[in-house]
Amino acid sequence: MPERESTFILGSSMGALISLYAISEYPDVFGGAVCMSTHWVGKKENDYERPRALAMYLDEKLPATETHKLYFDYGTKTLDSLYQVHQMMIDTLVQFKGYTEEHWMTKKFVGAAHDERAWRSRLHIPIERYGRRFRCFYERPSRICRTPNKKTYYVLIPRCIQCGVSNGCRNWNDFCLT
Numbered sequence: 001m002p003e004r005e006s007t008f009i010l011g012s013s014m015g016a017l018i019s020l021y022a023i024s025e026y027p028d029v030f031g032g033a034v035c036m037s038t039h040w041v042g043k044k045e046n047d048y049e050r051p052r053a054l055a056m057y058l059d060e061k062l063p064a065t066e067t068h069k070l071y072f073d074y075g076t077k078t079l080d081s082l083y084q085v086h087q088m089m090i091d092t093l094v095q096f097k098g099y100t101e102e103h104w105m106t107k108k109f110v111g112a113a114h115d116e117r118a119w120r121s122r123l124h125i126p127i128e129r130y131g132r133r134f135r136c137f138y139e140r141p142s143r144i145c146r147t148p149n150k151k152t153y154y155v156l157i158p159r160c161i162q163c164g165v166s167n168g169c170r171n172w173n174d175f176c177l178t
Contacts, residue, residue, distance in 0.1 A: 003031075004067070008130055010034035012119045013079075016072075020058070023070075027063035034071045034126040036119050039079075040086035051086040055093055065098040071105050071126040075112025084108065105129065 009030050011019040016035035023033040042050035072090070074083040091106050107125065112118040 004028060005031045008032040008034060008069070010036070010126070012036040012116075013039045013114065017054075020070075023063060023068060024058065024061035027068065031067065032069035032071070032130060034130070036073050036122070036126075037075065037080050037114050038072060038083065038087070038090075040090070041082050051089060055089055058090065058093055059097070062094070062097055065100070065103050069103050069130065070094060070099060071107075071129065073107040073109060073122060073125070075109045075114060075118055077111060077113040079114035080112060080118075 004027075007030050009019040009022050010033070011017070013036075016038035017040075019033040019035050020038065023030040040051045040054065041047050072087060074080050074087055076084070087106060094104050105126075107122075109118070109122060112122070
């Protein structure tokens with residue numbers, strides 16, 4: 001298994017919550033979590049009970065700042081329009097826990113929606129920030145993608161869990177950066 005410092009987990013929406021859970025429950029495995037459009041609300045309406053419960057959980061479980069890194073982002077359109085107030089609460093908690101700019105970043109994307117196209121357009125930010133720390137545990141890595149500033153990264157594309165196709169099936173959301 002790779003070293004913790006080289007192992008980041010990334011997810012969007014509910015996958016962002018799972019990424020945050022993974023780094024909190026398995027801090028010896030994951031050195032960082034990238035949480036894009038974290039679905040703090042639990043439902044499609046503004047709900048404060050679930051985000052407060054998540055904040056209490058993170059207050060207890062969030063790993064040490066010296067050894068872990070966090071990245072959060074959110075847009076302002078569609079479902080993402082509900083996230084700012086909750087993200088601000090989590091940002092306050094993260095700061096209180098001692099995370100600094102070196103170990104944590106939150107970015108707001110005005111006009112960005114809660115969808116794969118929006119996430120694809122900004123995925124280069126955490127990849128460039130954390131670089132080679134991304135690993136993949138899938139069988140087949142695969143494609144070379146270029147970020148807007150022309151840097152090249154290997155983006156690992158897993159197979160669809162429904163049909164087994166690596167790319168291009170009707171269930172698959174392609175996160176290539178090109």
